[in-house]
Amino acid sequence: MKQLVLAGAGHAHLHVLKALAERPWPDVEVTLVSPYSRQIYSGMLPGWMAGHYSLDQCAAVLQPLLAAAGVRFVQDSVVGVDAPRRVIQTENCGEIAYDALSLDTGAQVELSSLVSTDATLLSIRPIEDFVVGWRRQLELFKQRGVASLAVVGGGAAGVELALAARYRLNRELGESKVWVKLVVGGGLLPGHGPSIVARVTKTLARHRIELVKGYASGCLSGLELRDGMMIPVDCIIAATGVKPATWLADSGLALAPDGFIAVEDGQKSVSHKEVFAAGDIASRIDVPHAKSGVYAVRAGPVLARNLNRALTGQVPQNYQPQKRSLYLLATGPKEAIMSWGRFSASGRWAWLWKDWIDRRFMRQYDINPTS
Ligand SMILES: Cc1cc2nc3c(=O)[nH]c(=O)nc-3n(C[C@H](O)[C@H](O)[C@H](O)COP(=O)(O)OP(=O)(O)OC[C@H]3O[C@@H](n4cnc5c(N)ncnc54)[C@H](O)[C@@H]3O)c2cc1C
Known part of the structure; x- marks a missing residue:
């Protein structure tokens, strides 16, 4: 059995879990290490603060997804990676060895x-x-x-x-x-x-x-x-x-000048072919882009494909992050500002659009929907 370790339940890893739930990978044992049993979606957090959403509406509960994906859950924090030895260190549960490692623990x-x-x-x-x-x-x-x-x-x-x-x-x-x-x-x-x-x-x-x-x-x-x-x-x-977690410095992984993990095409570490990273913890050295949720979400499908390919000895697929991204900023009441490149507009319609996108995003990870 090959060992795949997913560190962090960030945006890209939610997609990896969903891909595993849809089609399990043969001969691979997958472990997720994350300190919390749910993932609160930052995109809906301002709406929760404003009182438009309950916290449950903004959180993906991991357990049903993990059960459907057949993934072992270690509720703990990663406090180190020893890339030469292919192990991660956790705060309370010791070391976990991997054949492939994917990091999506965000930034501090x-x-x-x-x-x-x-x-x-x-x-x-x-x-x-x-x-x-x-x-x-x-x-x-x-x-x-x-x-x-x-x-x-x-x-x-x-x-x-x-x-x-x-x-x-x-x-x-x-x-x-x-x-x-x-x-x-x-x-x-x-x-x-x-x-x-x-x-x-x-x-x-x-x-x-x-x-x-x-x-x-x-x-x-x-x-x-x-x-x-x-x-x-x-x-x-x-x-x-944002700043990188301190433990990255001693990981043995190549880091970008900003201190985050240096990744190249396909979200692959530039120094270790069995290590992948996505979201805020990663910095694409070939096509630098902002650290934002949009890129973390978009990296999910390619990460899932490439982890599978890495474990089966195949070459990772290419992936070019988009050059521009849509931003929808909630402005307090049920209104939002939309921006796309140089264009911007605002109003209640932009909130309705954001609300629809955010709820649709969350629904993907609710595998036991009640409504
Ligand atoms: C209020 C707010 C609004 C935002 N709005 C937008 C927006 O409109 N558009 C946009 O594009 N971006 C937005 N962002 C930025 C966006 O939230 C981040 O870019 C995005 O969350 C990064 O995703 P990620 O998957 O890298 O990490 P995260 O979403 O931060 O997920 C990291 C995961 O790793 C876990 N973790 C952390 N440390 C460890 C550890 N040591 N060991 C194991 N697990 C760990 C965490 O618990 C979490 O599950 C917003 C951020 C905030 C705070």
């Missing part, structure tokens, strides 16, 4: 500049911890009757979280009792076109979210900008840049 949030604050600091990853922290903070805000909050990070996640928080807190406390700021060090939506940046800027202003430009660090009262300006807040949501 860069928090180092924010930790020295007395405000409540909520990191968006791990999402499971964020969910617990946000629920607790919402209750605290409700008890106090006022809320002051800053989201740090000008990417799509930061924008969506600031708008979702504002919408939810307005509903719970009333607009005049809520202060939300979005602090962007590297600019608003870096890498996106001017049309969507202008539209998002207008939307933030319409929802009375103050856009603060500058790099912030944590201080006793909340945040402090490099020019000395203080931003006193009760809660900080960190949606700052």
Whole structure:
């Protein structure tokens, strides 16, 4: 029996599990290592914060999928890979040997500049911890009757979280009792076109979210900008840049200049032909692209095919990630902003479209649908 180890239940691995459930691979024993028994879909998280979805609607429960796929589940965290020895190390369950390894454990949030604050600091990853922290903070805000909050990070996640928080807190406390700021060090939506940046800027202003430009660090009262300006807040949501897990550095795998696993065509490690990686943990060195869920999702089918091919001695299939991707940003109420290349538009229709795409995505992994 060949051993395939899937590390992390990220977007691409959900697809691998689904492929295995549809058609098992002969002579292969598959193990999934993941710290949680469900995978919360980040695309629906702002909708959950805003109160449009229950958490169950945003989470893929792994157990039925694993049972259908015949995959062994080790509920644990990967804390190391020893590529020369072909083993992974887990936090509590020791080492697991592999013939082929696929990594889809995502990225971590860069928090180092924010930790020295007395405000409540909520990191968006791990999402499971964020969910617990946000629920607790919402209750605290409700008890106090006022809320002051800053989201740090000008990417799509930061924008969506600031708008979702504002919408939810307005509903719970009333607009005049809520202060939300979005602090962007590297600019608003870096890498996106001017049309969507202008539209998002207008939307933030319409929802009375103050856009603060500058790099912030944590201080006793909340945040402090490099020019000395203080931003006193009760809660900080960190949606700052991504960083690789520290254990990658000692893995023996070739890493890209950004510290993530260097992969080439077919999502194959450039240094180890039996190792594959997809999603935020991987950096394509031949065709660099943004770290976003769209690419993690699209890599799923090719990853499934190539893991199967690697285990049966076949050459991996080529895969070119798309050059452009559709972005649909939730803006708090049931509205969204759509962007495609240089074009952007917004409205309720964009929310309905996003809602349809997100629910359809989640339905794929619900193998015991109740409705
Ligand atoms: C609020 C928010 C909104 C976003 N909106 C968008 C959007 O609209 N469009 C878009 O394209 N992108 C969006 N993103 C970015 C997107 O979420 C990420 O790019 C995407 O989740 C990356 O997918 P992944 O499969 O690499 O990892 P993840 O989705 O992070 O999954 C990683 C998995 O690995 C597990 N794991 C983590 N560490 C370990 C470990 N040590 N051992 C084992 N398992 C581990 C985790 O529990 C999880 O199951 C958003 C992100 C956030 C937070």
